[in-house]
Amino acid sequence: xxxxxxALIGFGHVGQALASLLERKRxxxxxxxxxxxxxxxxxxxxxxxxxxxxxxxxxxxxEIARAGGxxxxxxxxxxxxxxxxxIHASGADxxxxxxPVNYHTGQPAIDHIRAALQRGMHAFTANKGPVVHAYAExxxxxxxxxxxxxxxxxxxxxxxxxxxxxxxxxxxxLRAFRGVLNSTTNLILSQMEAGESFxxxxxxxxxxxxxxxxxxxxxxxxDAAIKVAALATVLxxxxxxxxxxxxxxxxxxxxxxxxDARAQGKRWKLVCTAARAGDEVKARVAPxxxxxxxPLYSIEGTTSIVQFESDxxxxxxxxxxxxxxxxxAYGLLADFVNAVGG
Numbered sequence: 001x002x003x004x005x006x007a008l009i010g011f012g013h014v015g016q017a018l019a020s021l022l023e024r025k026r027x028x029x030x031x032x033x034x035x036x037x038x039x040x041x042x043x044x045x046x047x048x049x050x051x052x053x054x055x056x057x058x059x060x061x062x063e064i065a066r067a068g069g070x071x072x073x074x075x076x077x078x079x080x081x082x083x084x085x086x087i088h089a090s091g092a093d094x095x096x097x098x099x100p101v102n103y104h105t106g107q108p109a110i111d112h113i114r115a116a117l118q119r120g121m122h123a124f125t126a127n128k129g130p131v132v133h134a135y136a137e138x139x140x141x142x143x144x145x146x147x148x149x150x151x152x153x154x155x156x157x158x159x160x161x162x163x164x165x166x167x168x169x170x171x172x173x174l175r176a177f178r179g180v181l182n183s184t185t186n187l188i189l190s191q192m193e194a195g196e197s198f199x200x201x202x203x204x205x206x207x208x209x210x211x212x213x214x215x216x217x218x219x220x221x222x223d224a225a226i227k228v229a230a231l232a233t234v235l236x237x238x239x240x241x242x243x244x245x246x247x248x249x250x251x252x253x254x255x256x257x258x259x260d261a262r263a264q265g266k267r268w269k270l271v272c273t274a275a276r277a278g279d280e281v282k283a284r285v286a287p288x289x290x291x292x293x294x295p296l297y298s299i300e301g302t303t304s305i306v307q308f309e310s311d312x313x314x315x316x317x318x319x320x321x322x323x324x325x326x327x328x329a330y331g332l333l334a335d336f337v338n339a340v341g342g
Contacts, residue, residue, distance in 0.1 A: 001030070001034050001035075001036055002034060002035060002036070002340065003036045003037065003038070004035065004036070004037045004038075004093045004094050004340065005037070005038055005039075005040040005041075005053075005090075005091060005092045005093050005094070006022075006037055006038065006039045006040065006041075006092055006093070006094045006095075006096065007039075007040065007041035007042070007043075007086075007087065007090040007092035007094065007095050007096070007116075007121075008039060008041070008042045008043070008095075008096045008098070009043050009083060009086075009087075009095065009096070009097050009098060009099055009112055010043075010044065010045075010096075010097070010098030010099050010100075011042050011043075011044045011047065011061070011065050011071070012044075012098070013209075013325040014098050014126055014153075014325045014328045014329060014332075015042070015044075015065075015096070015098050016062055016065055016066070016325070017324075017325035017326050017328065017329035018096060018098075018329040018332050018333065019039060019058050019061065019062060020058070020062065020329075021326070021329045021330065021333055022037065022039070022058070022333065023058045023059075025333065029337070029341075032341075033337055033341035034341070035336075035337070035340060035341055038054075038055030038056075039055065039056050039058060039061070040052055040053055040054075040055055040056060040090065040091065040092055041056075041079070041086065041089075041090035041091070041092055042056060042061060042071055042074075043079070043081075043083060043086045044065075044071065045099070045100075047064075047065060047068070047069065047070055047071055048070040048071040048072040048079075048081075049071060049072070049075070049079040049080065049081060049086055050071040050072065050073075050074040050075035050079055051075050051076075051077075051079040051086070051089060051090055051091075052074060052075060052076055053091060056074050057074070060074060061074060083099075083108065083111075083112055084111065084112070084115050087112060087115045087116055087119065087121075088115070088119065092116075092121055093120075093121055093122065094121055094122045094123075094124070094336060094340075095112070095113070095116035095121045095122070095123045095124070096124050096125070096332055096336075097109055097112050097113050097116070097123060097124070097125040097127060097130075098125065098126050098127060098332075099112065099127060100127075101127050101128050101129050101217075101226070102129045103128075103129065103217070103222050103223075103225075103226050103242050104242070104243075105129070105133060106127075106129030106130050106131075106132060106133030106134055107129070107133075109125065109127045109129050109130045110129065110130045110133060110134045110138070113125060113130050113134075113138055113149065114134075114137075114138065114141065117138065117141045117142050117145055117147055117149065118141070118145070120145055120147065121147065122142075122147045122148045122149075122150075122336075122339050122340065123138070123142065123147070123148075123149050123150075124148075124149075124150050124151065124332050124335040124336060124339070125150075125151050125153070125154070125332075126151070126153035126154055126328050126331065126332060127151075127154065128151075128154040128155070128226045128227060128230050129226070130151070131151050131154050131230045131233065131234065132226055132229045132230050132233060132240070132241060132242065133241070135230075135233050135234060135239070136239070147339075148335075148338075148339035148340075150162070150163075150335035150338065150339055151230075151335070152331040152332070152334055152335050153328045153329075153330075153331030153332050153335070154227070154230055155181065155227045155230055155231060155306075156181065156304050156306065156318070156320045156323070157320060157323045157324075157327035157328045157330070157331055158320075158327040158328065158329075158330035158331035158334065159304075159318055159320040159327075159331075160318075160334070161231070161235075161306065161318065162234055162235070163334070163338060164318075165234075165235050167338075169310070169312075169313075171312070172310045172311065172312045172313065173310060173311040173312075174235045174236050174308060174309070174310050175275065175276050175309050175310060175311060176273070176274060176275035176276065176308075176309040177231060177235075177272075177273070177274055177306055177307060177308050177309065178271065178272065178273045178274075178296075178306070178307050178309075179271070179272050179296070179304065179305050179306035179307055180269050180270065180271065180272070180296055180299050180303075180304055180305050181223075181224050181227045181228070181272045181304055181306065182218055182221075182223050182224040182227070182270055182272075182304075183210065183301075183302035183303070183304050183323055184205055184210050184211045184215065184218035184219075184223070184302075185218055185219060185221075185224070185249075185250050185270040186269065186270065186299060186300070186301065186302065186303065186304070187201075187204075187205050187210055187301050187302050188201040188202055188205055188211075188219065188250065189201075189250065189253070189258075189267075189268050189269065189270070190300050190301050191204055191205070192253070192255060192258050193258055193262070193267065195255075197255060198250075198251070198253065198254075198255075202215055202219065210302060219249050219250055219251055220247075220249035220251065221247040221248060221249040221250075221270065221285045221286075222242060222247070224247075224270060224272050224285040225242040225245040225247045225283075225285050226242045227272065228240070228242075228245050228272045228273075228274050228283050228285060229241055229242050229244070229245055229283070231274065231306075232274050232281045232283060236274070236276065236281055238276075238279070238280065238281045240274075240281055240283060244283065245274075245283040245284065245285055246283065246284040246285070246286070247284075247285045247286070248285065248286040248287065249270070249285075249287075250268075250270055250287050253268055253287055261289045264289070265291065265292060266289040266290060266291050266292075266297075267289065267290055267297055268287050268288070268289055268290075269287070269288060269290050269296050269297075269299065270285065270286070270287055271284075271285070271286065271287070271288040271290070271296065272284070272285050272306075273285075295307065295317055295319075299319070301321075302321070302322065302323055303319065303320065303321040303322075304319070304320050304323065305317060305318070305319045305320075306318055
């Protein structure tokens, strides 16, 4: 039986879902994987930080976070507010890094993960920035420390994309992939098919917590582009940045275009594609009309899909429905168990 002390950077919807899932799975982790744990450190951008080597009471932390209070009250002595200082002071064995994504630099999450690995922690993240902007560096650093840097939740939440190729598909070469990877834009397009305007569809997505207050990362294609870059970087072994992905969002899709597609028996989707071209990857995110003879046609609402084309299996599709903080949290939990579990 091995005890792990866990540190969390970020305690929003995903961090809270992870804490709840860890608590719910506590007995199962001990019985099936010989893992015991305590969350000993939590840091947030706006609700303070807490460090308690004896373990922070998860129900109390959740209650405070949901009420918009400060976590300081859970810390026996003041916890550092600067994130790098917090990591050094946490005394944790594992860091879950879930700060907001920076599409263009991956910071400050890269620095957080680097600091954790340098101190001998495993590091797991749902943040796409470090994968795209520092995958080779952080993976090499983790290996040199005998630790793991995993990131299953960065694309399609808890669906096993990266671990599929890492564990289940040895010697498979990924040639191309195609899919619908941004659930927010897919929901917006589905709402427009139901008769709503673009603005009304965006407002609906915001009202149910799917779209951010500023939806530009989704509707302008940045979220999809960084997911394409992450998949290409890791699964194809060819580093790719979001700026290298040809990108067109869905802002210009009109109700008339939705109707024109319907008249042709087709539907609009924000389609992500990438394919090897020699030593490079050609990648694109753009709205496309898809026909009923493609699996992308039936993907509605917040459902996502990716179709992998490899040299050994032809096409392999993975579909995820009903994503949310709970599925992102599961991806983080899966990384933890895959890294340390027996």
